[in-house]
Amino acid sequence: MAAREINVRALREGLAQALTEVQSGRRLIVTQHRQKIAAVVPIKDLLLLQRAKESSPMSIHTLFNHAGGSAKTTTVRELSYQLSKMGFKVLAVDLDSQANLSEWLGFGDVPREHTVLPTMLDRKPLEVHPQYNAHGFDLIPANLNLVDIEDRLATPEIFQFRNALRDVAREHQYDFVFIDASPSGAKLSQQACIAADSIICPVMPTVKGHTSLVTLNSLIDRINPLNPGLKVSMYLLTNLNPTSTMNVHFQGELRARIEELGVPLFSEGIRRRETVYEAASYMMQPVTSLERKTKIHGLKEAQEELQQMAEFVLGQLQVGAEQGVTL
Numbered sequence: 001m002a003a004r005e006i007n008v009r010a011l012r013e014g015l016a017q018a019l020t021e022v023q024s025g026r027r028l029i030v031t032q033h034r035q036k037i038a039a040v041v042p043i044k045d046l047l048l049l050q051r052a053k054e055s056s057p058m059s060i061h062t063l064f065n066h067a068g069g070s071a072k073t074t075t076v077r078e079l080s081y082q083l084s085k086m087g088f089k090v091l092a093v094d095l096d097s098q099a100n101l102s103e104w105l106g107f108g109d110v111p112r113e114h115t116v117l118p119t120m121l122d123r124k125p126l127e128v129h130p131q132y133n134a135h136g137f138d139l140i141p142a143n144l145n146l147v148d149i150e151d152r153l154a155t156p157e158i159f160q161f162r163n164a165l166r167d168v169a170r171e172h173q174y175d176f177v178f179i180d181a182s183p184s185g186a187k188l189s190q191q192a193c194i195a196a197d198s199i200i201c202p203v204m205p206t207v208k209g210h211t212s213l214v215t216l217n218s219l220i221d222r223i224n225p226l227n228p229g230l231k232v233s234m235y236l237l238t239n240l241n242p243t244s245t246m247n248v249h250f251q252g253e254l255r256a257r258i259e260e261l262g263v264p265l266f267s268e269g270i271r272r273r274e275t276v277y278e279a280a281s282y283m284m285q286p287v288t289s290l291e292r293k294t295k296i297h298g299l300k301e302a303q304e305e306l307q308q309m310a311e312f313v314l315g316q317l318q319v320g321a322e323q324g325v326t327l
């Protein structure tokens with residue numbers, strides 16, 4: 001049953017009826033001045049959420065694919081936002097010197113001390129600064145200086161970031177950490193893979209997307225001596241375009257190839273919807289946080305797909321998504 005938004009005044013005036021709805025399984029999102037401030041959920045949902053939190057140790061996932069434009073950054077933004085809305089504690093780490101993730105969340109001109117640089121290059125602990133929590137999840141932002149790592153990161157330091165990230169994640173009790181990896185930059189992408197428990201790979205149905213699967217697997221083979229057990233935990237189909245014959249052809253190719261690999265795939269995928277994604281980046285908000293009444297063409301459909309994707313990812317990360325804990 002879909003969640004329903006209700007503002008504080010309507011809730012106060014219609015409390016008895018609202019509670020009857022909740023008893024029959026409906027979740028209510030309470031809004032005040034257009035902000036979502038609380039949720040009224042059936043008790044079974046609360047218990048599920050508590051159990052899910054108790055049984056889920058922190059895990060770190062890098063969104064990775066060498067092919068630029070495959071929606072790594074977009075997926076980190078949307079997953080972090082949605083999982084945090086579901087009640088999980090999430091940290092997103094911008095490990096791309098292009099700093100798109102930081103900018104799209106409203107953080108340009110970030111000082112060096114707030115990025116991963118002091119940890120990677122100067123052996124400082126990793127710090128989470130609360131001012132970067134604008135959307136319900138924490139962010140370690142990036143800036144252009146991250147390219148320094150390519151020249152300056154010395155071999156003995158390669159586990160510094162992995163260790164510091166695990167320390168800070170345990171200290172803050174995150175449920176999930178999502179790292180936005182750089183498509184270029186050998187050392188930066190290596191760092192993102194050394195730090196992770198798994199790779200989540202968004203892939204688009206194009207020639208580039210198809211070849212990226214091979215590149216990815218050889219990269220993982222190279223990382224495995226440094227991070228044994230690292231593997232792709234799932235593939236997510238992105239940028240689907242049912243009106244393009246080539247796109248549809250490569251969707252088929254990718255589905256077949258990924259099935260051969262035996263790795264879970266979010267097969268329904270995310271449709272290509274330029275207006276929606278451009279608007280979200282421009283408005284510095286996740287797509288799933290945009291108000292439906294903004295009347296952006298395709299917004300509702302995009303939000304539904306992204307919600308399905310978040311539920312799929314949760315399910316794969318074994319945190320009971322299929323039990324319907326989403327709000």
Ligand SMILES: Nc1ncnc2c1ncn2[C@@H]1O[C@H](COP(=O)(O)OP(=O)(O)O)[C@@H](O)[C@H]1O
Nearest residue numbers: 068069070071072073074239271272273274277
């Ligand atoms: N489903 C989609 N439909 C249309 N544009 C998208 C979609 N997903 C992402 N984009 C846009 O495509 C561009 C590349 O996405 P991005 O997340 O930056 O990829 P990557 O991080 O893999 O390079 C961005 O401008 C983004 O807003």
Ligand SMILES: [Mg+2]
Nearest residue numbers: 072073096100
């Ligand atoms: Mg990116």
